[in-house]
Amino acid sequence: MIRRPGLLFLFFGAVGIACSGPSVGHAVAPGTAPTTDIDRLQTLREFETGRRSQTDFAHLPTSNVAMGADPYAIVRLDAAAGFVGILRGRDAIVELDESLREVGRLAAPASPSGLATSSTGEVYVVGELSHAIARYARDAGALRPSGFIELPDVRAMRDVATGPEGLIYVVEEHDGRLLTVAPGPHDGTQPAARVDLTLCHGPMRVQRVAGSVVVDCLLDHAIAVLPVDARGVPSLTGETRIVHDGPMWGFDAVATPERGIVLAVGGVEDHPLDRTQGSFGFVDSYVTLYELSADIPARVSRRSEVNTSALGVVTPKALALQRDPSGTLHLAVAGYATDRLAVLEWPEGAREPAVSMRSLLPGTNRIDRLTGDSFVLANPLFDAWVLVGPAGARTVTVDDDQSRARSTDSRIGEALFFTTAMAPWNKSDGRLSRFTCETCHYEGYVDGRTHATGRGEVRATTKPLLGLFNNRPHFSRALDPNLATMVDNEFRAAGSKSDHDPWFALGPGDFPWLQGLGAQGPIAPDRLRRALMTFFMELTHRPNPSVVGRTRFSDREQAGAEVFRDRCESCHQARLIADDASTRMPFGAWEPLVMAPEGAIVWAKADYEKTGVVPYVNEKGARVVSLRRLYKKHPYFTNGSAPDLVNVVDRAQFAGDRFVHEGTLAQGSALTDDEKRSLLAFLDLL
Numbered sequence: 001m002i003r004r005p006g007l008l009f010l011f012f013g014a015v016g017i018a019c020s021g022p023s024v025g026h027a028v029a030p031g032t033a034p035t036t037d038i039d040r041l042q043t044l045r046e047f048e049t050g051r052r053s054q055t056d057f058a059h060l061p062t063s064n065v066a067m068g069a070d071p072y073a074i075v076r077l078d079a080a081a082g083f084v085g086i087l088r089g090r091d092a093i094v095e096l097d098e099s100l101r102e103v104g105r106l107a108a109p110a111s112p113s114g115l116a117t118s119s120t121g122e123v124y125v126v127g128e129l130s131h132a133i134a135r136y137a138r139d140a141g142a143l144r145p146s147g148f149i150e151l152p153d154v155r156a157m158r159d160v161a162t163g164p165e166g167l168i169y170v171v172e173e174h175d176g177r178l179l180t181v182a183p184g185p186h187d188g189t190q191p192a193a194r195v196d197l198t199l200c201h202g203p204m205r206v207q208r209v210a211g212s213v214v215v216d217c218l219l220d221h222a223i224a225v226l227p228v229d230a231r232g233v234p235s236l237t238g239e240t241r242i243v244h245d246g247p248m249w250g251f252d253a254v255a256t257p258e259r260g261i262v263l264a265v266g267g268v269e270d271h272p273l274d275r276t277q278g279s280f281g282f283v284d285s286y287v288t289l290y291e292l293s294a295d296i297p298a299r300v301s302r303r304s305e306v307n308t309s310a311l312g313v314v315t316p317k318a319l320a321l322q323r324d325p326s327g328t329l330h331l332a333v334a335g336y337a338t339d340r341l342a343v344l345e346w347p348e349g350a351r352e353p354a355v356s357m358r359s360l361l362p363g364t365n366r367i368d369r370l371t372g373d374s375f376v377l378a379n380p381l382f383d384a385w386v387l388v389g390p391a392g393a394r395t396v397t398v399d400d401d402q403s404r405a406r407s408t409d410s411r412i413g414e415a416l417f418f419t420t421a422m423a424p425w426n427k428s429d430g431r432l433s434r435f436t437c438e439t440c441h442y443e444g445y446v447d448g449r450t451h452a453t454g455r456g457e458v459r460a461t462t463k464p465l466l467g468l469f470n471n472r473p474h475f476s477r478a479l480d481p482n483l484a485t486m487v488d489n490e491f492r493a494a495g496s497k498s499d500h501d502p503w504f505a506l507g508p509g510d511f512p513w514l515q516g517l518g519a520q521g522p523i524a525p526d527r528l529r530r531a532l533m534t535f536f537m538e539l540t541h542r543p544n545p546s547v548v549g550r551t552r553f554s555d556r557e558q559a560g561a562e563v564f565r566d567r568c569e570s571c572h573q574a575r576l577i578a579d580d581a582s583t584r585m586p587f588g589a590w591e592p593l594v595m596a597p598e599g600a601i602v603w604a605k606a607d608y609e610k611t612g613v614v615p616y617v618n619e620k621g622a623r624v625v626s627l628r629r630l631y632k633k634h635p636y637f638t639n640g641s642a643p644d645l646v647n648v649v650d651r652a653q654f655a656g657d658r659f660v661h662e663g664t665l666a667q668g669s670a671l672t673d674d675e676k677r678s679l680l681a682f683l684d685l686l
Contacts (some may be wrong), residue, residue, distance in 0.1 A: 040503070044484035044529055051537055057470045057576040057583070058593065058600045063444075064111050064129075064542040065089055067414065068403040070380040073115040073366040077123075081138065083368075084123055085378055085385060086112040087398065093125055093136065095143050100376070100385040100396040104142055109134050110548065114159035114170070114206075122146070126157035126170055129548050133160065133168060133181065149183055149192045155545035156631065163208040165232035171203035171215055174545060174631050178203065178215055178226070180233050195233050199224055201634045202448060208232075210255035211294070214263065218247050219448030219634045223265060227296045238296035244270040244288075247447040252321040252331075259294040262303075262323065264331050266316030268439055268447075269307070274431055275454035279496040281431035283439055284309035285316050287333055289346065304351055308333060309434040311355065312340040314420055318367035320375060332375055334364035337419045337436045339513055341375070341388060360386055360393040361513050362419045381418060382516055408518030409527075413535025416528065417444075417465075421511055423495035432497055437490075441465045444539055445632045450640030458615050461640040463625065464633065469537045470577045471602050471626050476638050478608065478623035483533045491529065504528075541629050543597040546684050551595050553685075560682025561590060563675045567654060571611075571624050572603040578626070579606035594685050603627035603686055612663035613637045627686045637661060645683060649676045 070089035074096075077084060083096040086108055093112065095104035109130030116124050123136040123143065133149040149168070151157075156174035163169065170179040175198065182193040202219030213234040215224045223242040226234035248267030255261055265288045274281035287306045292298040308316050314337035322330045327348030334341045339362045344353035363381025370376055374389040383403045387394040416422045417437045426434045440447045446462040453460050460476055468474060473481045480486035491502040507522035508515045514523070523531070553561060564572075565587055574590060576583040585593060585601060593601050604627070608620035616622060622638045636642035641662070642651070653660050655668040671679065 040526060041484050041488055044487075044526060044533065045482060047530060048483050048533060052469075052577075055469070055537075058598065060469075060540045060598060060600065061538075062543050062597055063466065063538065063540045065402075066406075066538055066540065068380065068383045068406065069398040069400040071365075071378040071383060071385055071398060072113055072380055074376055074378040074385060075115060075117055075368050076370060076376065077117065077121070077138075081141075083376060083385075084115065084117075084136075084143065086115050086125060088112055088380065089403075090400070091127070093123070093134075093143070096385060100387055100394070102399070106136065106143060106145060109157075111542070114157060116160045116162050116168075118162045118166070119164060124160050124162065124168055126160045128156050128158065128173070129543055129545050130157065131155070133157075133170065133183075135183070149181060151179070151181075151192075151194075154179065158203065159205045161206045161208045161213070163213075163228070163232040167232045169206050169208055169213055169234075171199075171206045173202060173204070176200050176203055176217075178206065178213065178234065180213075197226075197234065197236055199236075202632075205251065207251070207253055209253040209261050210259060212253075212261060212292075212298075214251065214253050214261075216248055216251055218249070218442060219446070221245065221247055221267075221448060223248060223251060223263065225261075225263075225292060225298060240292060240298040240300060242290060242300060244268075245272050246270065246283075246449065247442060249315060249336075249442065250317040250319050252319040254321050254323045254329075256291070256323070260298065261292050262321065262329060263290040263292060264288070264319050264321045264333075265290065266308070266319050266333055269433075270305075273449070273451045275452065277431065277497070278454075279493070280433055280435060283433040283435045284428050285314045285335060285337075285434070285439070287316055287319070287331070287344070289329070289331075304346060304353060306344065306353065306355075307428055308335065308342060310428040311342050311357065312338050313342045314338045314434050315418075315436060315438055318364045318377060320367045320369040322369060322372065324372075330372060332367060332369065334360065334367055334377060336363055336365060336381070336438065338362050339511075358388055358393065360388055361395060361516065362415070381415065382513075407534065409531040409534040410538055411517040412514070412519060412523065412528070413531040413533070415514070415517055416532045417535055417539075419511075421506060421514075422491060422532075423498060424506070424510060425498035425500045426495055427498070437465065445629075446634070448634055450635060453617070456615070458617055459639050460617060461635060461638060464541075464629065465536070466539050466541045467602065467626060467628055468539070471604060472579050473606055473623065476617045476622050476625070478606070478618070483536055484529070487529045487532045487536070490532070541599060544599050544629060544631075544685060546631070547595050547597075547599065551592075553591055553595070554681070556678055556681045557685060559674075560678035560680070561587070563671070563679045564682050567652070567659065567671070567675075568679075570657070571605065571607075571609050571659070572627050573605045573624075574601050574603065575605060576600055576602065578602045578604045578624075581605070599628060599686065601628075601686075612660035613639055613641070614662070615639070627683065630683055630686060645680055646676075649679055 069087045072088035074085035093108040109127030111128040114126040125134045135146045137146040157172045161169045168181040178197045178199045180195040184192045200217030200220040204218045205216040207214045225240040227238045246268035250266045253263045269286040271282040289304040313335035318334040320332045329346040331344045341358040343356045363379040364377045366378045377386040384397045445464045503525045574585040610621035642648045653668040655665040
């Protein structure tokens with residue numbers, strides 16, 4: 001049966017649907033005695049209270065460094081040179097030999113997330129918190145820095161690719177642009193030539209293949225295929241766009257003899273989320289194979305669709321596609337959430353693939369093909385590089401003291417968030433699905449969806465899951481007063497149709513890879529919940545690229561802060577803890593807190609407000625949402641009706657102390673154009 005999107009267990013919490021009440025399951029793990037909700041959560045609530053009392057919420061470590069070294073991408077140089085990879089959590093590019101042993105390390109752009117090599121052997125790296133493309137070249141058998149291409153107006157670069165004409169392609173998340181850059185000389189004597197295209201929301205990956213540049217637009221649920229001219233410069237004229245009902249997390253493409261391309265996409269199944277049965281329906285992971293002609297725009301045909309959740313490959317981010325001389329397509333696909341790599345083969349003209357499976361660790365983010373039967377992978381979850389071949393998988397953990405210092409609970413909690421361990425008995429039958437938190441919350445943020453909640457006409461957008469520790473009660477309906485309650489409800493929601501009690505134990509016997517996270521034996525149900533709570537306590541927001549390297553507001557941002565103080569802050573309060581009014585910061589303290597890497601102010605309060613954005617998720621309205629890292633959130637408002645922040649400020653109305661985001665107040669006023677520009681400049685810093 002062909003179905004479509006893939007969601008996550010925390011999505012229940014993301015819109016405040018708590019599965020309270022009797023257990024939905026029947027089987028209790030051996031040695032686990034059922035207890036009442038009050039008894040089993042009391043210790044967890046005390047744990048949360050204790051951690052909160054000891055936490056300095058103004059200076060929590062940001063998750064871009066707190067979560068480990070995070071090997072994020074890896075590519076093969078050549079047989080003699082080995083590999084290069086990037087450590088997203090350590091701002092580094094590393095050289096690896098054929099055994100994946102680290103033989104060299106250099107500084108990389110801050111929070112590196114994109115890595116590419118050119119036909120001349122040059123290496124390029126971009127990062128989310130940097131305004132430059134870093135260049136590297138081999139010299140005397142080792143990789144050396146060879147300069148930077150400065151892009152001072154560009155923020156949140158996510159990926160980079162190269163073309164045969166010598167051009168560099170960069171996608172940046174902040175403004176949704178595709179940048180085409182002609183590098184210029186290494187010494188920087190001539191500025192780089194550049195062509196910018198505003199493309200979509202949330203561009204995350206880019207690839208040049210044949211006569212096209214391909215971009216994954218995560219929040220628009222689209223793959224954009226742009227033709228290039230004779231110089232290699234892409235154009236929106238003739239663009240082909242493949243759109244799904246849900247996010248796509250990864251892709252790979254190869255050229256065909258007819259000068260078209262074959263495109264393999266990994267994402268949530270292309271089907272609306274269905275919650276009418278009281279759980280998440282139609283949210284499996286899928287790989288879809290497309291054929292695109294060489295026409296401009298291209299003619300697109302969907303050749304094949306494979307439910308990879310049913311194969312044990314969930315959240316497929318890493319895909320490696322190859323076409324051999326016989327026309328057979330070979331696709332290797334690994335899931336971030338599961339410990340399987342699937343190798344799919346479509347002979348010329350075949351619609352259904354032959355499937356073979358390999359074992360490896362969960363947590364694969366990127367993959368590069370070595371030969372037809374061997375692959376190298378980057379694994380942030382285990383802070384490891386992985387080599388998979390016919391004889392099995394070899395894992396090399398990054399030697400990193402800070403990663404080792406993380407608690408076992410934190411690492412197990414991260415695995416519960418990103419793998420299927422939170423609902424290990426889920427199935428992919430019918431509308432049932434195997435999914436994880438990340439199915440909706442990509443890297444902890446959002447998926448761009450506005451989904452039907454199953455409660456009449458109420459619809460809700462996905463919200464970030466970073467920064468929950470000091471932002472309670474949780475989610476739009478605010479039905480979860482603390483992390484202990486929320487996490488327990490998420491265990492219930494995750495496996496609500498699995499016929500198993502959510503109060504279960506896990507151990508290396510269930511998932512052998514748990515040993516690699518420090519688990520020495522069975523993990524009791526309350527310990528699992530404490531582990532997930534610990535992870536959420538440490539899942540802080542990443543720094544805002546708009547404040548990197550800065551300490552002061554511009555004049556425009558200062559004016560925007562004043563508009564915000566006068567028009568917005570009565571609801572979106574400058575608190576360090578959303579449910580603690582005593583942590584509200586005076587206006588004079590805003591600037592240093594906003595411009596610090598932590599960006600610690602929550603910009604929320606624990607109350608409900610009716611702002612005209614209907615239908616309301618709760619009879620009292622909706623809980624005041626946090627405004628942190630707005631550039632990573634699309635669309636806006638609980639009902640998803642605002643496509644961007646310009647639309648948000650355009651719709652604002654006020655009269656005295658009354659304010660609405662939607663609707664018209666009697667004798668109300670709107671913001672002036674100058675106030676809007678200033679407010680938008682300030683919001684960009686949050």
